[in-house]
Amino acid sequence: MLKFRGLHHVALICADYPRSKAFYTETLGLTVIAETYRAARDSWKLDLAVPGGGQIELFSFPGAPERPSHPEAQGxxxxxxxxxxxxxxxxxxxxxxxxxxxxxxxxxxxxxxxxxxxxxxxxxxxxxx
The missing domain is CATH 3.10.180.10 (2,3-Dihydroxybiphenyl 1,2-Dioxygenase, domain 1)
Known part of the structure; x- marks a missing residue:
């Protein structure tokens, strides 16, 4: 049996990085742990601390396909x-x-x-x- 110690992170891919960064940091007030630009991928990665433990990793990937976000959709x-x-x-x-x-x-x-x-x-x- 696996012995999990907790949830480390949830990864999200956003459509508009500056808009999503502002939402998660300014509107929700999450604290930035690290922000990294990966030139080879033309991609940002923003690590955000969630109070009580865990993190949200916010990614930008150019041309990422949209996904349905309905509460009852699979995933x-x-x-x-x-x-x-x-x-x-x-x-x-x-x-x-x-x-x-x-x-x-x-x-x-x-x-x-x-x-x-x-x-x-x-x-x-x-x-x-």
Whole structure:
């Protein structure tokens, strides 16, 4: 049996690197660990720290194909961020012009949550906990 110690990172490929970098660092407030330009690939890699552990790796690749981002499509469904107060987090995003869905309650866990999207339409969740 494998003995996982945790989740290290989630890798995302964006369509517009400066726009996505601003969203993840300024709008969401994630901290930059490292930023690397790879000339051979004409590609940026931005390592972002997620509070509580783990990282998001944000990549740019010229000509990367689009992928459906519907919450029920196969593949990655969404990324969820734990917040102490989902209403306050929702209000903070909306104050920055980010549309956020109404807050709901999970029928299985009784936890409150809501969804919003990154600049490429990737579903992101605020999960109260």
């Amino acid at each position: 990655l469904r969404h990324l969820a961020f734990v917040v102490p107060d989902v209403d306050a987090a929702k209000a903070a995003l909306e104050a920055q012009g980010v549309p956020v869905e109404p807050v709901r309650t999970d029928a299985l866990t009784s936890r409150r949550f809501t969804f919003f999207q990154d600049p490429d339409g990737l579903p992101l969740e605020l999960y109260e906990g």
